Amino acid sequence: TGHELGHKKEAFDRWMAKLVLAVVGYGHFFIEHNKGHHRDVATPDDPATSRMGESIYSFATREIPGAFKRAWELEEVRLEGSGKSVWSLDNEILQPLIITVALYSALLSFFGPIMLIFLPIQMAFGWWQLTSANYIEHYGLLREKLPNGKYEHQKPYHSWNSNHIMSNLILFHLQRHSDH
Numbered sequence: 001t002g003h004e005l006g007h008k009k010e011a012f013d014r015w016m017a018k019l020v021l022a023v024v025g026y027g028h029f030f031i032e033h034n035k036g037h038h039r040d041v042a043t044p045d046d047p048a049t050s051r052m053g054e055s056i057y058s059f060a061t062r063e064i065p066g067a068f069k070r071a072w073e074l075e076e077v078r079l080e081g082s083g084k085s086v087w088s089l090d091n092e093i094l095q096p097l098i099i100t101v102a103l104y105s106a107l108l109s110f111f112g113p114i115m116l117i118f119l120p121i122q123m124a125f126g127w128w129q130l131t132s133a134n135y136i137e138h139y140g141l142l143r144e145k146l147p148n149g150k151y152e153h154q155k156p157y158h159s160w161n162s163n164h165i166m167s168n169l170i171l172f173h174l175q176r177h178s179d180h
Contacts, residue, residue, distance in 0.1 A: 001017075001020050002017045002018075002020035002021040002026075002029065002030070003017075003029070003033065003130070003133075004017075005017035005020065006021075006029070006030045006033060006034055007034065014030075017030055018030055018092070018095055018096040018099070019096070019099060021096055022096035022097070022099035022100045022103065023100075023103065023122075023126070024122065024123050024125075024126025024127060025097075025100045025104075025123045025126075025127075026123075026126055026127055026130060027092075027093060027095065027096020027097055027099070027100065028067065028068045028071035028072070028093045028096075029067065029071075029130060030092060030093075030096065031071040031074055031075055031092055031093055032048070032067045032068070032070050032071035032074070033048070033067075035071075035074045036048075036067075036070045036071065036074055037049075037067075037134075038154075041138060041143075041154055041158060041159070042138055042141045042142055042143040042151075042154065042158040042159075043142070043143055043145075043151050044142075046138075047062055047063045047066025047067050047069075047070060048063055048066075048067055048134040048138070049134070049138040049141070050063075050134070050135045050136075050138060050139045050140070051140065052139070052140035052142075053140075056131075056132065056135050059131070059134075059135050060128070060131045060135075063131055063134060063135075064127060064131060071093055072086075072093060075091050075092060075093050079091060104119055107119065137159050138158065138159055141157070141158050141159070143158055
């Protein structure tokens with residue numbers, strides 16, 4: 001849901017994407033996916049594109065930190081361009097992070113230390129779901145590098161898609177990845 005809402009144009013929908021991603025502490029996905037992954041998909045520059053023969057576990061250890069690093073770099077460039085500090089509240093990585101900290105603090109206060117077991121589990125599950133989707137959707141696909149040094153434009157065959165009705169309904173069209 002956070003993935004799909006992050007593609008919307010309306011400010012409310014985009015804030016809902018940040019909120020949904022904040023629940024699992026993965027708010028940087030909002031920036032990285034839309035501004036980094038979409039630009040570099042199916043290239044060696046994309047930490048969210050799995051390589052041919054790469055296991056999902058190896059991919060996760062490369063993708064998760066790589067995605068955060070690229071999101072932070074993208075936000076830094078965007079904010080510097082408007083004369084703002086990367087540490088300002090305009091940072092769209094810090095916004096969901098603040099929500100995560102507030103939410104987790106409230107849950108810890110209300111339910112107590114038992115949440116120290118459940119919060120990391122649900123966080124890891126959410127991260128794994130997003131990482132698994134990235135792994136599957138572009139596994140082994142690579143755009144051709146052109147003589148000018150740029151990569152060919154993204155085409156539908158640079159994503160693995162599934163056109164099944166039930167998976168479309170259950171996953172909010174996530175598996176129609178090349179559509180967006």
